[in-house]
Amino acid sequence: MIEKVNPSHPDKVADRIAGAIVDLAYKKEENPKIAVEVLLGHGVVNLIIESSVNISNAEAEDIVSRITKRTDLKVSLVMVAQDPILASNQDGGIRCGDNGIFRGVPLTEEERTLSKIAHDIYERYPSDGKYVLGNGKLIICQSNAKTEDLKKLYPNAVINPLGDWVGGTDVDAGATNRKLGSDMAQSVSGGGLMGKDLSKADVSVNIYAFLKAQKTGKPVELFCAIGDTEIDGKPYREIVEIARNYITRIGGFEKFAEWGLF
Structure with missing residues (x-):
């Protein structure tokens, strides 16, 4: 059995924000050292960044607003340098950075099948969703979509068990x-x-x-x-x-x- 969530699921929104910040670090430095933790939900985005390059509040806020498509979120940023002992591990060469x-x-085949289902649904409904497949049973939880419409596409699936829902970071933290x-x-x-x-x-x-x-x-x-x-x-x-x-x-x-x- 396998579970798949789409890019608008709150946890993946957090991952995407973290990924965008790492992309920015690589634009600033050829081989930056960076670790980003994101916790968001209910109007607040908390960022903790340990890095060899500086990420400004404005840069972080721009990334958050672009990915969430919201400008009303409160962004709390903690920006610190990487631990000097950890940083020294990379002196003079590229070495394994963790245990x-x-x-x-x-x-x-089941995992490939569910991935395709998730991609197909997200292309039609680009909003928060989660999908589960196991022992021939398909469960689809897709926000901002009419349950009856999804049943026409996937007549043998369990769809939105609680009915239509809106999803997003005001429903669930990421x-x-x-x-x-x-x-x-x-x-x-x-x-x-x-x-x-x-x-x-x-x-x-x-x-x-x-x-x-x-x-x-x-x-x-x-x-x-x-x-x-x-x-x-x-x-x-x-x-x-x-x-x-x-x-x-x-x-x-x-x-x-x-x-x-x-």
Whole structure:
């Protein structure tokens, strides 16, 4: 079974804001060190940013208003420099930026099917939605859509069990990296994908393991310690470049945050 949420789900809105801030950091510096946490809901957006580059209040507010399509939200920003000991880990080269275990698992047909359903519905209704598929049962919760209209499209699904609803961040709060299953399917392990630079293993090693699993058709299990210079028989800088190429190909960290890895 698998759950998928769309880019307008509050948790994914938080991920997208974090991703946009990381994109901005990469525009300011070739290899920035940054970690972004976002908690939003009910009129407030809280941002905590640890970074080697400065993100101004105005820049953060512009990103929030663009992604949420709202100008009435109160943005609270805490901007601090990265811990100097952690920062020194990258002195003189690109090394693993975290400890962790990582797993890549080939996607199942069920996971691919639900991803397509989620994309198709979101193209028709670009608002907050969540979708679940397991043992042949499809559950669709789609805001700002007539339940009866969706039943015509998916007659065998359970649709909006509580009836029509509006969704969004005034209904539910959102936080970064709270929808790991939606982003990674069975590859969930270690830390979250979103709001971090490429030196972080949570980003690069997770992407690398997932891509390798899809290519080989076999599960991949990796682990690393902060400061490692080699993972899976490859220099860590190569792992980072594989992840960088993937992020670049799909359009950046903000685009990556919309749907995750599938």
